[in-house]
Amino acid sequence: MACSSIGVSLTKKKLMGTTASFEGTERYYLNEELRSIVNMALAMEKPLLLTGEPGTGKTQLAFEIARDLKMELIELRAKSTIKGEEVCYVQDTVLRLNDARFGTGDTGRDVSRFFDYVVWGPIGRAFRADKKVVLLLDEIDKTESDVQDNLLDVLEECQFAIREVNQMVKAANKPVIIITSNAKRELSDPFLRRCFCHHIPFPSVDEMKKIVDLHFPELDLNFLETALTVFYELREKGFEKPPATSEFLNWLEALKIDRPESLEADQLPYIGTLLKRTNDILQYRQKKPNPPRRMGW
Amino acid sequence: MISSNIAKKSQIPPDGWDGEPLGGPFDDFIRLLRERDFPLSLKYVVEFYQGIKKGLAYDLDSLFLYAKLVFIKRVEDADNFERAFAFHFYGIDIPAVKEGDPELLYTQQFRDWLKEAIDKGELPKHPQWELGLEELTRRFWDTLKKQMEAHHGGSKWIGTGGSSPFGHSGQATKGIRMYGESQNRSAVKVIGQRRYVDYSSSNSLKGDNIRQALSLMKNMLPAGAYSQLDVDETIRKTARNGGEIELIFSREVLDKIKVVLLLDNGGSSMMPWVDLCRLLFSKMKDRFREFTPYYFHNSIYGNLYKDPQRLNPLPTDKLLLLSPETRVFIVGDASMAPEELYRPKGSIYMDANDDEESSLVWLTRLKNRFSHLVWLNPIAEHEWDITYGNWTIQKISQIIHMEDLSLKGIKKAVEYLANR
Numbered sequence: 001m002a003c004s005s006i007g008v009s010l011t012k013k014k015l016m017g018t019t020a021s022f023e024g025t026e027r028y029y030l031n032e033e034l035r036s037i038v039n040m041a042l043a044m045e046k047p048l049l050l051t052g053e054p055g056t057g058k059t060q061l062a063f064e065i066a067r068d069l070k071m072e073l074i075e076l077r078a079k080s081t082i083k084g085e086e087v088c089y090v091q092d093t094v095l096r097l098n099d100a101r102f103g104t105g106d107t108g109r110d111v112s113r114f115f116d117y118v119v120w121g122p123i124g125r126a127f128r129a130d131k132k133v134v135l136l137l138d139e140i141d142k143t144e145s146d147v148q149d150n151l152l153d154v155l156e157e158c159q160f161a162i163r164e165v166n167q168m169v170k171a172a173n174k175p176v177i178i179i180t181s182n183a184k185r186e187l188s189d190p191f192l193r194r195c196f197c198h199h200i201p202f203p204s205v206d207e208m209k210k211i212v213d214l215h216f217p218e219l220d221l222n223f224l225e226t227a228l229t230v231f232y233e234l235r236e237k238g239f240e241k242p243p244a245t246s247e248f249l250n251w252l253e254a255l256k257i258d259r260p261e262s263l264e265a266d267q268l269p270y271i272g273t274l275l276k277r278t279n280d281i282l283q284y285r286q287k288k289p290n291p292p293r294r295m296g297w
Numbered sequence: 298m299i300s301s302n303i304a305k306k307s308q309i310p311p312d313g314w315d316g317e318p319l320g321g322p323f324d325d326f327i328r329l330l331r332e333r334d335f336p337l338s339l340k341y342v343v344e345f346y347q348g349i350k351k352g353l354a355y356d357l358d359s360l361f362l363y364a365k366l367v368f369i370k371r372v373e374d375a376d377n378f379e380r381a382f383a384f385h386f387y388g389i390d391i392p393a394v395k396e397g398d399p400e401l402l403y404t405q406q407f408r409d410w411l412k413e414a415i416d417k418g419e420l421p422k423h424p425q426w427e428l429g430l431e432e433l434t435r436r437f438w439d440t441l442k443k444q445m446e447a448h449h450g451g452s453k454w455i456g457t458g459g460s461s462p463f464g465h466s467g468q469a470t471k472g473i474r475m476y477g478e479s480q481n482r483s484a485v486k487v488i489g490q491r492r493y494v495d496y497s498s499s500n501s502l503k504g505d506n507i508r509q510a511l512s513l514m515k516n517m518l519p520a521g522a523y524s525q526l527d528v529d530e531t532i533r534k535t536a537r538n539g540g541e542i543e544l545i546f547s548r549e550v551l552d553k554i555k556v557v558l559l560l561d562n563g564g565s566s567m568m569p570w571v572d573l574c575r576l577l578f579s580k581m582k583d584r585f586r587e588f589t590p591y592y593f594h595n596s597i598y599g600n601l602y603k604d605p606q607r608l609n610p611l612p613t614d615k616l617l618l619l620s621p622e623t624r625v626f627i628v629g630d631a632s633m634a635p636e637e638l639y640r641p642k643g644s645i646y647m648d649a650n651d652d653e654e655s656s657l658v659w660l661t662r663l664k665n666r667f668s669h670l671v672w673l674n675p676i677a678e679h680e681w682d683i684t685y686g687n688w689t690i691q692k693i694s695q696i697i698h699m700e701d702l703s704l705k706g707i708k709k710a711v712e713y714l715a716n717r
Binding site for chain 2: 094098192193199201
């Protein structure tokens with residue numbers, strides 16, 4: 001495995017007082033840096049905001065943390081239509097109306113009991129959980145900025161109010177909060193201020209080798225070298241959507257099935273797995289050189 | 298420094314800090330961050346010391362990681378932070394530019410190094426002449442890399458308090474002392490990779506950071522959810538219906554705006570930018586009610602063109618009939634001969650028949666019609682005074698609000714539009 005045992009024990013020793021520390025699991029390549037960062041965020045009980053290109057494993061990391069710490073993962077997939085409150089709870093008004101009109105039958109619900117009609121959202125479930133859980137807010141940048149601001153207070157204090165009955169829901173166990181963002185939209189300053197922020201850079205060649213090794217341990221080394229060279233060259237070519245880790249892995253998967261004799265940088269098989277935009281593929285086929293960047297008049 | 302005086306005078310420790318009063322061993326570093334315009338808040342400083350107290354930073358590498366986690370909130374600032382860290386703790390002064398960027402020649406670090414090396418006799422008297430700029434640039438980066446290499450893998454770390462690596466000797470060794478074997482990657486090695494230099498906000502627009510630029514542009518308009526159940530109205534209607542449920546959905550009004558992009562696509566210098574700008578704005582298409590690009594060459598006269606070849610004209614008068622709420626972006630280098638801007642019949646095209654009035658008149662008309670008008674200039678702001686077109690840039694920016702086509706510039710332009 002990628003993490004050395006010395007590194008792990010040292011981190012553990014230094015993080016005395018924290019209940020758990022994160023060490024990475026077998027299926028996910030975790031560099032030292034990322035591991036330390038996760039542990040620091042755990043120690044300080046701060047939400048960890050992960051940004052970076054798509055395909056750098058931001059969401060994956062949350063799953064790995066949950067697996068490693070043996071906690072339940074509760075996930076909120078952000079959408080642009082989210083208004084804020086429903087990630088905590090929703091009152092199913094339609095059902096209640098329906099019950100009021102047609103009767104509850106043998107469902108056991110009582111129209112006059114508010115909590116019979118509450119549907120807990122991911123944050124509500126995380127706060128009400130009996131044990132500490134990992135709460136993942138995925139792609140938070142898709143939401144409106146005022147929604148983010150509303151969420152802030154909820155996350156910071158780990159409590160929210162149910163305004164219909166004026167009751168507070170407070171987390172008995174502060175969840176481990178992981179937030180991811182693809183930078184589709186700028187996050188507000190107050191939001192950033194309350195998180196630990198880490199931008200995951202694109203993996204270096206060496207790291208990529210380790211990642212590939214986790215997925216394709218049987219891959220021929222020479223072949224991997226060539227594939228890596230071609231891939232990193234392709235990334236440099238200034239495509240609108242440069243291929244990322246997941247595209248590279250898909251491509252290797254495709255090549256595994258149909259292994260070519262050699263790889264020519266300008267005639268790659270299965271280019272569609274690497275480049276996703278029509279424009280990029282056309283540009284690749286035409287081999288049109290990008291105009292040089294110049295300043296002046 | 299003002300901050301330190303205040304910190305010394307005030308006896309009350311800030312909230313959440315129950316240890317020693319501020320003024321710990323990292324104050325010099327924090328001060329350096331402020332001097333380098335790194336965005337800081339007292340909250341981060343408190344948080345930083347809390348973590349230190351918890352033992353999160355047990356060697357220089359973990360200090361580096363932890364400090365980054367606490368202080369860096371936006372990736373645009375990451376490079377600045379890492380350079381400050383290298384300067385304070387390793388005494389290595391890394392210029393803000395990337396290796397291979399010709400801008401290096403204008404940096405203080407390069408000049409200092411050159412002067413020092415000549416004084417020491419390591420370089421000939423007139424190195425530019427004898428070695429050439431390319432060779433000098435290479436040697437500079439080599440020296441820097443050697444500096445970083447030398448710091449790599451030691452076991453005892455002493456912060457230099459930021460003396461220059463290139464021989465500005467005489468500064469006392471201050472800063473902090475840290476012991477402990479480095480277990481993993483050393484901070485200086487990480488800094489040396491300059492992983493965040495591409496994201497710096499002073500960068501000009503290019504393929505790599507187009508995502509960031511896009512996210513900035515999205516701040517331009519409010520967009521909300523499309524539909525929602527209007528509970529109050531539903532209950533009211535249902536009651537009226539004698540209990541027969543009637544669901545009422547309300548639709549949130551989306552305030553979509555009209556955007557016009559005027560692109561200078563004349564001359565080879567503008568070419569690299571044309572595609573990028575079009576891409577940037579076309580990506581925003583779904584957010585705009587209407588988006589139209591028009592083209593011009595050097596400056597705007599009586600006609601704009603609907604096609605990049607500039608064959609299909611649209612009288613500028615027609616553009617002026619658009620709603621005054623329209624957001625107008627002009628992208629151009631604003632560099633031209635003064636007469637192109639000032640004189641009637643000023644167009645560089647001999648056969649032009651749309652320049653009876655000077656370009657200045659047309660620009661003023663645009664300004665008067667559209668309150669949301671901004672000019673984006675691909676020439677970096679710090680070069681506006683020294684470039685070929687400095688005079689016309691100055692004149693035009695007096696009429697139309699001008700920003701450069703960097704991330705910072707786009708952000709400022711969007712802010713400017715939002716505040717109108």
